[in-house]
Amino acid sequence: MSGPNTNYDPVEVSALDPANLDAAVQDAVAAIAAATSLDDLKAARIAHQGEKSPLALANREIGALPPSAKAEAGKRVGQARARVSQALSARQAELEAERDERILVDERVDVTVPALRRQLGARHPIELVAQRLVDAFVGMGWEVAEGPELESEWLNFDALNLGPDHPARQMQDTFFLDPVDSGLVLRTQTSPVQIRTMLEQEPPIYVVAPGKVFRTDDLDATHTPVFHQIECLAIDKGLTMAHLRGALDAFVRIMFGEETRTRVRANYFPFTEPSMETDFLCFACHGEETWGSAEPCRTCGGSGWIELGGSGMVNRKVLRTCGIDPDVYSGFAFGLGIERALQLRHGVQGMHEIVEGDVRFSQQFGMGV
Amino acid sequence: MRMPLSWLAEYTDLAPGARGADVAASLVRVGLEEEDLHGGDITGPLVVGRVLSFELEPQKNGKTIRWCTVDVGQNGQMLTEGKHQEIVCGAHNFEVGDLVVCVLPGAVLPGGFAISARKTYGHVSNGMICAEDEIGLGHDHEGIIVLSRLLGEERAATLSPGDDAIALLGLADETVETNVTPDRGYCFSVRGLAREYWHAQGSPEGGYRDPADVATPVATPGGYPVELKDDSPIDGNDGCDRYVARIVRGIDPTRPSPPWMSKRLTQMGMRPISLAVDVTNYVMLAVGQPLHAFDVDRLSGSIVVRRARSGEVLTTLDDVERTLHTDDLLITDGGEQPLAIAGVMGAASSEVSDTTTGVLIEAAHFDPTTVARSSRRHRLITEASKRFERGVDPKVTAAAAQLAVDLLVEHGGGTVDDAVTDVDRTSERTAYLLDVTEPARIVGVDYPRERVVGILRDLGCVVDESGEGTDDTHVLVTPPSWRPDLVDAPDYAEEVARIDGYNNIPSITPTPSDGRGLTHAQKARRVVADALAGAGLTEVLSYPFVAEELADQLMLPADDDRRHAVRLANPLSEERPLLRTSVLASLVDTLRRNVARGHKDVAIYELGLVVRPGGPIGTAPIPGVAARPDAETLEQLYAAVPAQPRRAGILATGQAEQAGWWGPGRAADWSDMVAAVQTVAAALAVPVAVANDPGHAPWHPGRCARITLADGTLVGHAGELHPKVVAALELPARTVAAEFDVDVLVAASSEPVQARPFSTFPPAMTDIALLVAADVAAADVESALRSGAGESLESVVLFDVYEGERIDAGHRSLAYRLTFRAPDRTLTTDEVNDFRDAAVAAAASATGAVQR
Numbered sequence A: 001m002s003g004p005n006t007n008y009d010p011v012e013v014s015a016l017d018p019a020n021l022d023a024a025v026q027d028a029v030a031a032i033a034a035a036t037s038l039d040d041l042k043a044a045r046i047a048h049q050g051e052k053s054p055l056a057l058a059n060r061e062i063g064a065l066p067p068s069a070k071a072e073a074g075k076r077v078g079q080a081r082a083r084v085s086q087a088l089s090a091r092q093a094e095l096e097a098e099r100d101e102r103i104l105v106d107e108r109v110d111v112t113v114p115a116l117r118r119q120l121g122a123r124h125p126i127e128l129v130a131q132r133l134v135d136a137f138v139g140m141g142w143e144v145a146e147g148p149e150l151e152s153e154w155l156n157f158d159a160l161n162l163g164p165d166h167p168a169r170q171m172q173d174t175f176f177l178d179p180v181d182s183g184l185v186l187r188t189q190t191s192p193v194q195i196r197t198m199l200e201q202e203p204p205i206y207v208v209a210p211g212k213v214f215r216t217d218d219l220d221a222t223h224t225p226v227f228h229q230i231e232c233l234a235i236d237k238g239l240t241m242a243h244l245r246g247a248l249d250a251f252v253r254i255m256f257g258e259e260t261r262t263r264v265r266a267n268y269f270p271f272t273e274p275s276m277e278t279d280f281l282c283f284a285c286h287g288e289e290t291w292g293s294a295e296p297c298r299t300c301g302g303s304g305w306i307e308l309g310g311s312g313m314v315n316r317k318v319l320r321t322c323g324i325d326p327d328v329y330s331g332f333a334f335g336l337g338i339e340r341a342l343q344l345r346h347g348v349q350g351m352h353e354i355v356e357g358d359v360r361f362s363q364q365f366g367m368g369v
Numbered sequence B: 001m002r003m004p005l006s007w008l009a010e011y012t013d014l015a016p017g018a019r020g021a022d023v024a025a026s027l028v029r030v031g032l033e034e035e036d037l038h039g040g041d042i043t044g045p046l047v048v049g050r051v052l053s054f055e056l057e058p059q060k061n062g063k064t065i066r067w068c069t070v071d072v073g074q075n076g077q078m079l080t081e082g083k084h085q086e087i088v089c090g091a092h093n094f095e096v097g098d099l100v101v102c103v104l105p106g107a108v109l110p111g112g113f114a115i116s117a118r119k120t121y122g123h124v125s126n127g128m129i130c131a132e133d134e135i136g137l138g139h140d141h142e143g144i145i146v147l148s149r150l151l152g153e154e155r156a157a158t159l160s161p162g163d164d165a166i167a168l169l170g171l172a173d174e175t176v177e178t179n180v181t182p183d184r185g186y187c188f189s190v191r192g193l194a195r196e197y198w199h200a201q202g203s204p205e206g207g208y209r210d211p212a213d214v215a216t217p218v219a220t221p222g223g224y225p226v227e228l229k230d231d232s233p234i235d236g237n238d239g240c241d242r243y244v245a246r247i248v249r250g251i252d253p254t255r256p257s258p259p260w261m262s263k264r265l266t267q268m269g270m271r272p273i274s275l276a277v278d279v280t281n282y283v284m285l286a287v288g289q290p291l292h293a294f295d296v297d298r299l300s301g302s303i304v305v306r307r308a309r310s311g312e313v314l315t316t317l318d319d320v321e322r323t324l325h326t327d328d329l330l331i332t333d334g335g336e337q338p339l340a341i342a343g344v345m346g347a348a349s350s351e352v353s354d355t356t357t358g359v360l361i362e363a364a365h366f367d368p369t370t371v372a373r374s375s376r377r378h379r380l381i382t383e384a385s386k387r388f389e390r391g392v393d394p395k396v397t398a399a400a401a402q403l404a405v406d407l408l409v410e411h412g413g414g415t416v417d418d419a420v421t422d423v424d425r426t427s428e429r430t431a432y433l434l435d436v437t438e439p440a441r442i443v444g445v446d447y448p449r450e451r452v453v454g455i456l457r458d459l460g461c462v463v464d465e466s467g468e469g470t471d472d473t474h475v476l477v478t479p480p481s482w483r484p485d486l487v488d489a490p491d492y493a494e495e496v497a498r499i500d501g502y503n504n505i506p507s508i509t510p511t512p513s514d515g516r517g518l519t520h521a522q523k524a525r526r527v528v529a530d531a532l533a534g535a536g537l538t539e540v541l542s543y544p545f546v547a548e549e550l551a552d553q554l555m556l557p558a559d560d561d562r563r564h565a566v567r568l569a570n571p572l573s574e575e576r577p578l579l580r581t582s583v584l585a586s587l588v589d590t591l592r593r594n595v596a597r598g599h600k601d602v603a604i605y606e607l608g609l610v611v612r613p614g615g616p617i618g619t620a621p622i623p624g625v626a627a628r629p630d631a632e633t634l635e636q637l638y639a640a641v642p643a644q645p646r647r648a649g650i651l652a653t654g655q656a657e658q659a660g661w662w663g664p665g666r667a668a669d670w671s672d673m674v675a676a677v678q679t680v681a682a683a684l685a686v687p688v689a690v691a692n693d694p695g696h697a698p699w700h701p702g703r704c705a706r707i708t709l710a711d712g713t714l715v716g717h718a719g720e721l722h723p724k725v726v727a728a729l730e731l732p733a734r735t736v737a738a739e740f741d742v743d744v745l746v747a748a749s750s751e752p753v754q755a756r757p758f759s760t761f762p763p764a765m766t767d768i769a770l771l772v773a774a775d776v777a778a779a780d781v782e783s784a785l786r787s788g789a790g791e792s793l794e795s796v797v798l799f800d801v802y803e804g805e806r807i808d809a810g811h812r813s814l815a816y817r818l819t820f821r822a823p824d825r826t827l828t829t830d831e832v833n834d835f836r837d838a839a840v841a842a843a844a845s846a847t848g849a850v851q852r
């Protein structure tokens, strides 16, 4: 390397010759363009931008120039180096983008292979249907009441105006506890919960009582010895059968849709007077009577209507038994079987699948219905 | 209760063109539910046939069919081929010569079942010999109809092959079947149903003709002596308060019932038997009064109605010797020989027979409770008992007897005695002072006074608008004799609503004002159920009935509370008489059923009540119902109901995680069960502790976790089932299980969670390995570490457990990561080391742990 020289002509220093600089840039740009990988580019960077590259050497020569020449030479070299840098970074970006693209392709998997490693759980649809009904009524301001399944005979029968000789009491096939004089039965209905509620709470009372009930029926397509009911009880001042009908209509809409049509008719239940039976239009045959035809409607049996369940104004005797003054308060009650609601709403054909506990049955319903 | 339209039309006017379905729909409007429709949907040829011969032909399927030749008169093959009808029949209850009912090709049976000649069992069968159910006559499919048995020999003798069986059996006449509720006993008669149909038509003037509206003689001296001697009435009601006895003598016992009567009885689902019996049945169906016919020549003394004596026996008509109860009301001959259980069934000894010429017709009114008890006690539900226990019109008694007398005289050729017995102790109904605005208040429809009064009069009530107590809003109502159910305002309100039309009741959604939503317990139980399902378990429901030997199979110790199961007096199966004391007790059946159906990987749970009486069963009081029981009685009542905690049971077998492209699967093991309980506890934010429990059935003594609340309250157990339990219950090997008390967890979660502050300074972590004896529980080591580590400890994680040759036999190495964090500063290395050393020292002193 030459020492400083105040009257040195930069043109005479060959490394700083514009043509040479230009050639070096051309070489560099060609090498950069030729690089097909990031490794190639790294080699090109070392060769053309590294310490031993022609441009680096040229840069070093500037120091030896007289001050008057430094500025111009510096500018020339700077421009040359900038062109190389620019080419390098542009190519770097291109090659990185290519590499990133390639990685994404290489990392591709078949996402259609099974993803669930664990069996999913599920709730039983009986519980879900009950929950749905309960939630709707709770949303309207009702509360949920509960009681034991092994219940006193008095609460299950006598207090509900089902005296020992009542024909209706004999219709129900009851599981009695041993010894029979213990006065205990498996409740045949959720109604004893209503009695407990009336005995324990002051009106106004608006409660819904879901639960398990028991009758001595063998399991077949329409019967099971253990099944579920949901009952609603309202006791307040000024309640009429119109309120009962309103609550029933709400019930039917929640379960079977806004458009469901109902009809009501008189019936008899010891617990209520007047009593009322509600039917809703069969959604399978849309109310067309198919009695005695070759294929009577399987959903409604041919009448065109499906029985929802019994209801009525709480019998005054029952109110008195519970210490509620029937001259001040009136009320209504209604109930229905949850198995039946499940069968109707979800097209469950028989009873066996509901009670057998085959996991496939619950699993089709997931966590909510 | 059935009713042929032709019979209905006798008592009331049918709407023009009304068919069975229309009549059923009308009755529904007034509260009589349709049950079924019979007849009317059959087209012939359906004819009487006489079996001429048959050949027995055994078939490959094990059946033997009969290849029959039947004389069907000038019908069928006789017309087309000049020979008798050839029919294949599968039934065997007939003989050559019997008269049967044949349906011939071209006919259509109920249900649109078209009959044609068809090839079957190697023959062309030209029609069928019919069973009752096939032609809509009944439900009997035991064999084919043999007319001599269906209609009686006499009636059958008048028939010829080829007679139209549609007319013979009344099949063209539609019969409506309705369900009669217990309060409408009067609808167990065509009289009552016709009245209701008339109401459904708007009760048009003169549109109802009461069949009981016949002239009846008053009681005379010299009638057959009858004494009503009930010395122990039930609830103060005489067992019998009216007894009419009429005698018809000189009946020709060979005279058959008239064909129209046989036909109607058949339509009603009853068998014609003999004139005397048919007449009593016919009148009962017509007016609802059960009658009894005694052979008057077999009676020796007066008729005495009394309660049975203890130990007295009676052989009823169904040939069963019955030991009577002192509540049973008896009809006796001279006070001694029992003739019948009143209102239920007669004795074989005094029945009319095929030689009876003198008949005593009993038309009596018996106490509903008395009849109901006898019927239930003797398991005898008869046409009579059904009516008496629902209440029979006490004023129809004499008319019913008169109708029977008239029929016996007309068709049996008898003569009626002039003397009439009618012991009448019935009392007149008292009038009820009805507030005519009450129906509106109860029903919610604004019925004007005239509407209320009009409806009540249509129903047969006497309405007095000027008697004592009446005013603008009050009238005196006396209900008709056939409506014992009409007592007070709600009863009348129902009648008004029913006749005015239930569908006129508007729909008003009630609006409770202060609902508080679900209780904490109700919400928490949903959290439990959802958490278990979220953990991959499937909810199922099982029956709570379990076998006695289950306690042994579960290896429950002799003093275990779960052995104190309550027993059903009338279980569905004698093999399962007990109620479960744990959910697992019944859930094992469900697991077994799933496995039997080929499910290898099953994880199920159930939430439900179990019965834990915890001691001998008490006796629940049965107080009166006239008023609220006193507090003490209620307390006894509630206390007598055994405790029924709500528990959850979990069972799993097979793979907890499936094998797949990711690698091998993992079998469900004890830890999945512990994790399930911990998942539930965490979902409720309830801290629980886990300890080894070597002695809790039905778990494996080395693989059972006892899970408790922080205060030591037992939550439940989880782990692997004892291999002997698995074997005894035939469960898959290594079945794992958990059971816990949901109520305990729910109660523990009732207080709102109080948030703990947490630090935002960086954590400091340090790992330690502790050598402990193999029988030291990891949970104990962890709690010692926690107690020694000081307040800056954030977490302790056991990240490795090593047992093997690198350490002493009988020991384990437990590797923990301790994480520390101070609330107010970054901890220094020295501080962290001090905390760690203190933790290790605590573990060393509590468990003998040595740091490696």
Ligand SMILES: [Zn+2]
Residues within 6 Å of the ligand: A282, A283, A284, A285, A286, A287, A288, A297, A298, A299, A300, A301, A302, A303, A304, A305
């Ligand atoms: Zn239908």
